[in-house]
Amino acid sequence: MDIDVITSSHNHTDHLDAETLRPLLKLNPKAKLLVPGANIDFVLARLGPIEARLVSINQGESVEVAGLDFIGIPAAHNTVERDERGRCRFLGYVAQIGSLKVYHSGDTLMHDGLVPALKPFSVDIAFVPINGNKPERRVAGNLDGLEAAQLARQIGARLAIPHHFDMFAFNTESPDEFEAACRRLGQPFRTLRNGEGMDLDIKS
Numbered sequence: 643m644d645i646d647v648i649t650s651s652h653n654h655t656d657h658l659d660a661e662t663l664r665p666l667l668k669l670n671p672k673a674k675l676l677v678p679g680a681n682i683d684f685v686l687a688r689l690g691p692i693e694a695r696l697v698s699i700n701q702g703e704s705v706e707v708a709g710l711d712f713i714g715i716p717a718a719h720n721t722v723e724r725d726e727r728g729r730c731r732f733l734g735y736v737a738q739i740g741s742l743k744v745y746h747s748g749d750t751l752m753h754d755g756l757v758p759a760l761k762p763f764s765v766d767i768a769f770v771p772i773n774g775n776k777p778e779r780r781v782a783g784n785l786d787g788l789e790a791a792q793l794a795r796q797i798g799a800r801l802a803i804p805h806h807f808d809m810f811a812f813n814t815e816s817p818d819e820f821e822a823a824c825r826r827l828g829q830p831f832r833t834l835r836n837g838e839g840m841d842l843d844i845k846s
Contacts, residue, residue: 645670646708650677651748652719652732653684660688667695674707680729701730711738715759717750719783736763740844747771749783752793760797768799771806773815787819795829802831
């Protein structure tokens, strides 16, 4: 492995898993972990004394990590929750990789500030959650397939890629609704299966 940067969008275990992150950080001694500034104390309590490996970010801030620019985007999971200093506990990220701008939502529902925060970036690739907001299945705080397709369309994403499915048995969702909605809306999309990758057209 040769990982430069790892991101955590919030403190839930499937986004900040010690059993995954500790080995990754050990195997990649130069890798940095990007986290919301509001979550620093929690991250250190879960992962141990890794202060030197952490880079913090807040909504609207831009930081450079390993030559890449990251911007914090407020996320609602289920609300846009802030700490006593007004920093978001849940974030998505826009990463600029050469000329390419990639949005990873983390976990989020639609909220009033989401589209205005994203539209100025002219996102090329949007990774959007599709498992919905279904407390009866212990699934909360995410877009469903239709909403994910609509968000990608509203921000003008050149390509939408669904995530947060085909993972935990209680927390999965078929991408069929997302794919059908993208076709209706004329939104380009690609669904990646477990272990599948894709090449990015990156220009300096």
